[in-house]
Amino acid sequence: MSRRLRLLVTTVGLAALAWLLLASIERAIALAERFEGLPQGVRWLVGGVLLLLVSLGAAVTVWWLRPRRPRAPVTAPDRTSLEARIAQLRHDDAGVEELRSELTELDRRRASARTYLAVFGEISTGKSSLIAAMVPGAAPASDARGGTTREVTHYETSAWGDGWTIADVPGSAEAGGEARERLARAEALRAHAVVYVCAGDLTRSQAEELRWLGDFGKPLVLAVNKADQWTDIERDQILQHVREQADGIPDAVLAISAGGEERFTRRLADGSTEDVTRRRPAQWQPLRDALRRLLAAGPSALEAQRENAVLASLHERTGERERAYxxxxxxxxxxxxxxxxxxxxxxxxxxxxxxxxxxxxxxxxxxxxxxxxxxxxxxxxxxxxxxxxxxxxxxxxxxxxxxxxxxxxxxxxxxxxxxxxxxxxxxxxxxxxxxxxxxxxxxxxxxxxxxxxxxxxxxxxxxxxxxxxxxxxxxxxxxxxxxxxxxx
Known part of the structure; x- marks a missing residue:
């Protein structure tokens, strides 16, 4: 929009606002004169009704703008009672063995003293590109949990300090991918913190996933990807809207660009065309800074939260097995x-x-x-x-x-x-x-x-x-x- 056009729009807007203000004042004066002409009893009645309406409006406004209470995380039962419940289930049930192996993995990660970070989100939001930017050239590490190495890939890095493991999990909201989504959610709960990746405004399913992570009390960063495709004004508007949708659940909401490849057709001087593939540079410094602040205390300080999330999930899964049994x-x-x-x-x-x-x-x-x-x-x-x-x-x-x-x-x-x-x-x-x-x-x-x-x-x-x-x-x-x- 040109400067002259912006000036014209601003002038028209101010004029319209001034006209509405004057019309409102004139209407208010007319109503006041009519009010003074009413009998005293009627004036008291109308005044009382107006006072009641104003009070109700003020109460609704205060309630709507009140600070939201943080959601209390799901409380897990003690481990001893959980182990006793698992022991009572049938030993030949494959699902029961998964529950036992989850406890073994909980102990293994605690003993490793490593910081586990899960990159979580729906498919096609750029999770794998983000991990490639976070850990360039890293080779997948072996996963001690049998049966998950083909679905959950772990990358070990010391680029941010000693003992970091980043998990690339399957994307959610994939048709027919319910089993992979369960694996992704389980890995998110095993991590000390989660980076949730989206590519714009939150969908209903993404908002539900955020609430689910918040219910388990996971330290959480919401990374809005593909920020390099927006103008500064668009980026600020999208971030503001996403923060409102997130409802205070994430510890931080920020914009990043995970990079990745882009393909386009270029027309040459002789009139011919060629397909070009080039890599967009990653811009994820805000995410790195947010993670360093969030995880500065180290894995030992975050272990209680992580254990509570894992045991709470095990409590739910054990309940499902008990009901089936x-x-x-x-x-x-x-x-x-x-x-x-x-x-x-x-x-x-x-x-x-x-x-x-x-x-x-x-x-x-x-x-x-x-x-x-x-x-x-x-x-x-x-x-x-x-x-x-x-x-x-x-x-x-x-x-x-x-x-x-x-x-x-x-x-x-x-x-x-x-x-x-x-x-x-x-x-x-x-x-x-x-x-x-x-x-x-x-x-x-x-x-x-x-x-x-x-x-x-x-x-x-x-x-x-x-x-x-x-x-x-x-x-x-x-x-x-x-x-x-x-x-x-």
């Missing part, structure tokens, strides 16, 4: 008791009528599932739950028989064996529904909620799932075959 074990418990109920129900007059006979079996299943989920139950609670189940079955016997009869029609070999098979299959359906409902309640609520378990059971009794009915039919047939096989 309990779900599998609950499935086995329910199937085992459903098989026993089939054998015990062959002489039943009607499904539900002999739950008193099957009561001990049902009570044992309740206690087994409660013990699996570490929920204490009393005999009174178990009796009350079984009493509620009996009431449910008295009102839903016809539904159970209808579902069982229709399911057995699909299996002629079982459906023609008589009413005993029908009752046996009905009991398989009853115990399977009861067990699954109770297991879901215990897992979700960590308590014996009778109302919730009863509602879930009613839904399962009315559910017509072909795969589930097929499984129960196979279970019934297997129990019948074993019952009629002659013993040796």
């Amino acid at each position: 309990r779900a599998d074990e609950a499935e086995r418990i329910v199937s085992r008791y459903a098989r026993r109920a089939i054998v015990g129900a062959m002489a039943a007059v009607a499904p539900g009528s002999d739950l008193v006979i099957q009561g001990a079996l049902a009570a044992s299943m309740v206690r087994a599932l409660a013990s699996l989920h570490d929920v204490r139950v009393t005999d009174v609670e178990v009796d009350n739950l079984l009493r509620q189940v009996r009431m449910t079955l008295r009102t839903g016997t016809s539904v159970v028989l209808a579902v069982a009869g229709n399911a057995l029609k699909a299996f002629p070999g079982l459906g023609t064996l008589g009413g005993g098979v029908l009752h046996a299959f009905a009991y398989a359906l009853i115990f399977d529904s009861f067990g699954r409902a109770l297991a879901a309640t215990l897992a979700e609520r960590q308590a014996l909620d009778q109302a919730d378990a009863g509602e879930r059971m009613r839904e399962l009794l009315n559910e017509v799932d072909a795969s589930r009915l097929r499984r129960l039919a196979d279970l019934t047939g297997e129990a019948l075959r074993l019952r009629h096989e002659p013993s040796d």
Whole structure:
């Protein structure tokens, strides 16, 4: 924009502002004169309303501009309890071995006394170019963690002092790259600090990743890459906007240029063209200065933060494994008791009528599932739950028989064996529904909620799932075959 045009725009803007100000003053004077002409009671009412509106506006403004409280990092459990939980999981689970190796890696890095820095961010933001600028000519170092060397590359350098290791991790937000993204996040938590790289305004997923790193209390620098492609005004505007989006989570927000290669077509004097590839110079001095300030205390001073992040992540991952283990074990418990109920129900007059006979079996299943989920139950609670189940079955016997009869029609070999098979299959359906409902309640609520378990059971009794009915039919047939096989 030329100087004359800028002067013209400024003059027009000032004139418009002055006109608006004069119009506002004139309007205010007119309103004041009308206000003075009102009865005294009305003036008091209008004044009170205006005062209330002004007070509310001031309160909202103060609340909006108040200093934001820093987000408290996730608190990890103590290591001893975490190791005990991991030890209780199945030893043949590959995921459990990953948890154990994470603790081993935590100790190894502490003993190495090196400073670990992870360069993290979405794909195509220039992470690898930044590392090439930070550690020119560095060769990848071997990673003691088996299975990650192809995904996480470590570079060792002493350019900034003794004992620095920089990790280049896979980029996030890649289609089909969920496994690599998990590796990248795990490596970010293992590091003492993280450089998060973006290439402009933050996307929603990038903002979520920043909040995730902030929740774990990671020392964090947000590096806005490709600053050499902007003017000074554009760079300042982008940095200001990114700082607002980051919401105070990073310790520093700065602009850099990671360099890298650029390709363009050049027209020669004779009219021909040629493709040219050249390397753009890196400009990352602000990042180097910010990292030196952030990590000046050394790895030993930052170890407590790093250990808390790793253990907090392990706590979450261990919880996922525990839930998966309990779900599998609950499935086995329910199937085992459903098989026993089939054998015990062959002489039943009607499904539900002999739950008193099957009561001990049902009570044992309740206690087994409660013990699996570490929920204490009393005999009174178990009796009350079984009493509620009996009431449910008295009102839903016809539904159970209808579902069982229709399911057995699909299996002629079982459906023609008589009413005993029908009752046996009905009991398989009853115990399977009861067990699954109770297991879901215990897992979700960590308590014996009778109302919730009863509602879930009613839904399962009315559910017509072909795969589930097929499984129960196979279970019934297997129990019948074993019952009629002659013993040796």
